[in-house]
Amino acid sequence: MAPKKNEAVEIKALNRGAWTAEEDRKLAQVIEIHGAKRWKTIAAMAGLNRSGKSCRLRWLNYLRPNIKRGNITDQEEDLILRLHKLLGNRWSLIAGRLPGRTDNEIKNYWNSRLSRKISQREKRGGGEDPSARESSGSELIRPPDQAAGGATMVDGDDDFFDFSNESPMTLEWVSKFLELDEDSYELS
DNA sequence: AAAGAGTCCAACCGCGACCAG
DNA sequence: CCTGGTCGCGGTTGGACTCTT
Numbered sequence: 395m396a397p398k399k400n401e402a403v404e405i406k407a408l409n410r411g412a413w414t415a416e417e418d419r420k421l422a423q424v425i426e427i428h429g430a431k432r433w434k435t436i437a438a439m440a441g442l443n444r445s446g447k448s449c450r451l452r453w454l455n456y457l458r459p460n461i462k463r464g465n466i467t468d469q470e471e472d473l474i475l476r477l478h479k480l481l482g483n484r485w486s487l488i489a490g491r492l493p494g495r496t497d498n499e500i501k502n503y504w505n506s507r508l509s510r511k512i513s514q515r516e517k518r519g520g521g522e523d524p525s526a527r528e529s530s531g532s533e534l535i536r537p538p539d540q541a542a543g544g545a546t547m548v549d550g551d552d553d554f555f556d557f558s559n560e561s562p563m564t565l566e567w568v569s570k571f572l573e574l575d576e577d578s579y580e581l582s
Numbered sequence: 583a584a585a586g587a588g589t590c591c592a593a594c595c596g597c598g599a600c601c602a603g
Numbered sequence: 604c605c606t607g608g609t610c611g612c613g614g615t616t617g618g619a620c621t622c623t624t
Binding site for chain 1: 589590591592593594595
Binding site for chain 1: 608609610611612613614615617618
């Protein structure tokens with residue numbers, strides 16, 4: 395039962411749990427100077443008794459500039475539903491299509507609200523929402539080997555799912571996607 | 583007003599992928 | 604080619620908050 399060599403197991407106990415404002419400040423300061431890479435080094439330079447992993451998570455989900463928090467709009471929710479239908483639980487990919495949203499936030503939103511919404515609709519017969527129809531096990535969700543190496547999903551007439559040649563932070567793709575999707579489903 | 587149930591969200595964990603030496 | 608270190612992702616957990624009785 396030797397302790398596994400793992401980032402979670404350190405010689406000296408690392409800080410865990412909620413971040414303090416002071417820790418946030420130190421972390422942001424170091425990242426501002428050195429950039430958001432080499433998380434282990436950042437953690438050390440900031441004088442934070444935390445793992446690099448923890449610092450990365452904090453930065454990406456909370457401190458990063460341009461993060462939108464809360465108030466997921468109807469349009470965003472709709473987009474999440476559609477993207478989830480297409481991509482499955484690939485939260486980082488979905489988040490990449492929602493500027494300012496984090497994978498963690500979307501995942502939480504899905505787990506706490508949307509999945510329940512969908513299962514309720516399915517119980518009621520689920521006819522009225524196309525998103526519910528194929529919410530799991532859809533053949534549109536490619537196996538991991540096809541998705542590996544990026545989000546590229548070029549495949550015959552699915553060419554509008556090819557994410558590879560677009561700036562991830564543009565909303566143009568979103569509108570294009572919504573237009574096309576609404577055409578095929580005739581959503582009200 | 584208090585207690586219990588339900589919900590939400592920040593953070594942790596484990597694992598696989600990637601990369602440099 | 605192999606190995607160890609690091610990073611990124613998805614799943615899960617625990618605590619704080621809100622709602623209901």
